[in-house]
Amino acid sequence: MFAQPDIDRILAAMRAHGVTRLEIKDPKKRLRLSLPPATGSSPTAPGTPYSAAVTSPGIGRYLPRGGDDGMAELEPGARVLAGEVLGYLCSGPVRRVVVAPHDGIVPAEWPETGALLGYGDTVCRLETEQ
Amino acid sequence: MIEVLALPPVSTVQDLGRDGHWFQGLGRAGAMDALAHRAANLLLGNDETAATLEIPLTPAQFRFAARTSFALAGAACDATLDGRALPRIWAGIAEAGQLLALGGMRTGARIYIALPGGIDVPGVLGSRSTQLREGFGGFHGRVLMPGDLLKPMQADAAELPEAGLSLELPALWQPGEQAILLRALASTEHDSFTEAARAAFWTTPYAVTRQGNRQGFRLEGAPLDRNSAGELRSHGIVPGIVQVPGGGQPIIQLADSATMGGYPKIAAVIAPDFWRIAQARPGDQLRFVRVDVVEAAAAEVEEAALLEQWRVGLRAQRALCRSWC
């Protein structure tokens, strides 16, 4: 049997990797999980801006970039490139880096500094032109 | 493996220093900012005594010859990996051929680069630190030059989240302070300085001058005069000692300190604050804050607790990474 914490962790990993369906089968147990498609990635007309959620890669307290990290603060409306540092998820002194999964435009809306985020929670929505 | 493409000729391989040879006149050497050195090592899961590269002057450029994890810690210098900006404290993976570029330092004065397992240089007299004056240890006993190749002790990359890890280091400046505060103990000749000199020493700032290196910094501020004159007999000195030569302007001895000296000693900066001196730039102001032995001991306990917090936090992060990354 799968315990609830296991299922929660699997769900979080699915969210983090954009997986919407998962089936595990063996002679003793069977588990089928399905999630709604990630919001914001619904098809839109070419050329219209749409935004995609940047999800949290772990559990931690949100810290924006540009504090004591020697990096410039992100200006809403500015361009970020895939792989660019957006902020951090802090647990104690350890900071897990959150990067832009794709090129995009810096949004105006961010979590409060110190806000607790879980796996797969939305850190921000990165506007993309496609 | 990492190749030095460009680097001013002042960078050395250092670890936590060479103990046990004081009696032969051999100083400790070792990382000037041991805290940043430890942070870089811990981020990679290295032993804290593993050798890192200490960079006191930029710009610098490195090319990764093979895929490897690495860590960077210390001064803010607009570091980029193949053009992508990195936080000033960062551990992550570099792919073969990627370029690490360090720009001008904006705050802080030293940067440490760690490789998996430490930088592979031979241990000499119990340490991998470069003994610059004597010309041994570290990388062939000398500063790094373009064309040099630094090898990691371990071929495998450390377990790290794809986007990398960072760590919170203590702030160099305390909030609202114009000067970097250095806690110090009164030393041997403290009471032989004039009352005005003692008052000035403990209350007014002293600026870091351009005359500074791994051996020590010359400071500039209110002149420090003594009531008594006369030469002292040569005696032991250690990193952190603040000496006052005849000119009245203090000198702080640092990681490459001599083991004996002869100038009057007004104070001794406590070891947990050495890293602050190491990260002070020419022009930065330092102010000495008097503490006693009990406070000095408490500061060591506090530092040990901070390091333990890093170790525990990073161990937990690695465990998480093993199951989910």
Add this chain to the structure above:
Amino acid sequence: MGDTRTSLIGSRAILFEAPCPFDLEHQQRFWALAEACAAWPGVLEAVPGMTNLTLLLDRVPVDIDRLARDLDALWSSGQRRQVDGRTLEIDIVYGGKGGPHLAEVAEMTDLSIDEVVRRHSGPTYTVYAVGSHAGYCYLGGLDPRLETPRRKTPLTRLPGGSLSVAGLQTGVSASAGPSGWNTIGAAEVAFFDPGRDPAALLRPGDQIRFRPVDVLT
């Protein structure tokens, strides 16, 4: 307690001094003290200076008063340690490029240059202490007529093998580095070699004789 003094020179380092003449007899008492203190718990190294002693400790000495009493008591015992050391002869070129302050020392001491050289190369010196930089020997035995003050502003780089004087002390630098002393000559000796065991050529109690091979002006 006598009028000895124990003071802090670092978080984990103390200096012990006793008011005493600067001579071999009293230096031997510091050698004895160093040997005894090296065995104390918490003492990492006990290193003699010039009629003083430095202890490197494994923790901050919150009990410095007790350490001061113990050091004072041990000093008061008056014990001496005699060392049957080796004697090293060193060829010296006095003056010239390698001894830029020779004329200044002659002037400060009101002696002729030849007289400075004669008086400096006359005695057999004893290594009182090893320190400053690796392998450097502080020597006792300098003619008091050669006493000079340290320089107000230290030289930032003096080559290895430089023979210098300051106060009642003299010595030959083992490697290039800064110096606040008056440099009167030059020699070629490997005082420290990390591949050698022990790495330092001389230890406290060994002796040095200087042989003038040339005097340059």
